[in-house]
Amino acid sequence: MKKSFLSGAAAFAALALVLTACAEAPDAGNTTSTTTAATTAATNGGEGFKACMxxxxxxxxxxxxxxxxxxGLVKAKEELGIETATIESADTKDFDTNIKAMVDADxxxxxxxxxxxSDATVAAAKANPNIQFAIVDDNPASAADLTNFKPLVFNTAESSFLxxxxxxxQSKTGKVGTFGGMKIPTVTIFMDGFAQGVAYYNQTKGGSVQVLGWDAEKQDGQFVPEPNPFxxxxxxxxxxxxxxxxxxDxxxxVAGxxxxxxxxVxxxxxxxVTAIWVDTDGCVSAEEFCSVIQTSVYKGMDVSVFDAIKAAKEGTFTNEAYVGTLANGGTGISPFHEFEGQVSDELKAELDKIKADIESGAITIESQSQPK
Incomplete structure (x- = not known):
């Protein structure tokens, strides 16, 4: 029997990104350039191909x-022998100008x-058909016909369910909590999966664990206050x-x-109180907090970025979306690290079974934020 967990319908408000100039284009002949709101760094690698971020x-x-x-960019530089350049955005208003700076850097x-x-990247891809573009965490309909645009997205509802x-x-109080940076699909997808995973535990174990901070039915919950919530x-x-x-406890x-x-806290x-981290193994990226991180929901962004760059360099780049799932290893939960001794063999076996059931479709997770 197929089990289904419904998150409920919600309307996501359009995000108005105010794009204003804030950065000078880096000189393509230099290895380093600075801007007022961001720092760019280009490093010499191989000749004839440059990947930028x-x-x-x-x-x-x-x-x-x-x-x-x-x-993933660093790995591409080291393993493919290419040139790289990066620029950091301080605010949403930087996006358009920063992408233009990378265009100007050849x-x-x-x-x-x-x-x-997303909006700034799609606009740049349309304006620059001879440059390949890839974006982490969105697959916009407006880019569907662009042959030079590749979405890199992840079905983290699956791993967050685990x-x-x-x-x-593992909760001792019978209450677990989640909060987001902003109410956008790449955040709420984690929260949907997490809440549905708790619901599945209650269903199969006769439990009554509460989720604080997110109501999957109402698509409403706790988010970090402005300004610059992430x-x-x-x-x-x-x-x-x-x-x-x-x-x-x-x-x-889910807040960067x-x-x-x-x-x-x-x-x-x-x-x-302990935590579960997101996007990457927190015991690696935030090692100083490993003692309170039970596990993490990771996304293979480094792998997908590397693969997109490699394909562009080798002439095999396509606009087919990469979708990371439990089945292809593009998302999952990290090792338990310092909590390994507190995780029973029974629980580990249950998680393995749930993973297999999600992969086979025996368990379905219904979140409108899942990548299509």
């Missing part, structure tokens, strides 16, 4: 999706990182403290760098 806010040391995507492929860069089941099994670590900390004050921040505020709790 534009970050979302948070920068390439955000311990999250920008950093992991950047790892890049062969430009990878942009994050859903919020994380939700795990959290429900960079607002203090706001992330306050949001996490609110969940903990309601009884949550495991928190699942702002999620570090949740890790701070866990670390300051003297063992009463």
């Amino acid at each position: 534009v970050s979302d806010s948070g920068g390439f040391d955000d311990k999250s999706f920008n950093q992991t995507s950047h790892d 890049c062969n492929i430009i990878v942009t990182v994050g859903f919020l860069l 994380a939700g089941y795990y959290a429900a099994a 960079d607002n670590i203090a706001g992330g900390k306050a949001t996490a403290q609110n969940l903990v004050s309601q009884g949550a 495991i928190i699942f921040p 760098p702002a999620g570090q505020g949740g890790l701070q 866990a670390k300051e709790s003297n063992g009463n």
Whole structure:
């Protein structure tokens, strides 16, 4: 019998990105260039091919999706012997100008990182048909006919379902919490999967674990306050403290760098609160918090970025979307690291079974934010 978990319908408001000039184009003949709102760095590798990357806010040391995507660029430089260039966005208003800077730097492929860069990336791809573009975390309908545009997306509802089941099994208070950076599909997809995983635990185990911070039916929950919510670590900390004050003992921040505020709350709790990280293995990217990170929901952004660059260099680039799933290893949950001894063999076996059931379709996860 197929089991289905419905997140409910919701309308996502259009994101108006105010794109204004903030950066000078880097000189293609130089190896380093600086801007007023961002820092660019080009490094010499091989000859004749240049791969470039534009970050979302948070920068390439955000311990999250920008950093992991950047790892793919670094790997491409080292293994393919190519030139690379990067530019960091300080704010949404930087996107258009920063992408233009990479166009002016004679890049062969430009990878942009994050859903919020979607409109600017599509516009640049349309204006520059001889340059390949790839974007992490969106597959916009407006780019469907562009042969030089490749979406790199991840069905993290699947892996977050595992994380939700795990959290429900490990919670001592019977309450777990999640919060997001912004109410956008690449955030709520995690929250949907997490909540449905908890619901599945309750269904199969006769439990009553509560999810605080997200109502999948209403598509409404806790988000880090403006301004710049993904960079607002203090706001992330306050949001996490609110969940903990309601009884949550495991928190699942889906907020980029702002999620570090949740890790701070866990670390300051003297063992009463722990966390599950997102986008990358938190014990690697945020090693200082490993003692409170039970596991992480990872996305293989580094692998997909590397593969897109490699294809562009070798002339095999296509506009077919890459979709990371449990089945192809593009997403999953990380090792338990310091919590390994606290995870029973029974729970590990249950997680393996659930993973297999998701892959086979015996369990379906219904989130409108899943990539098509």
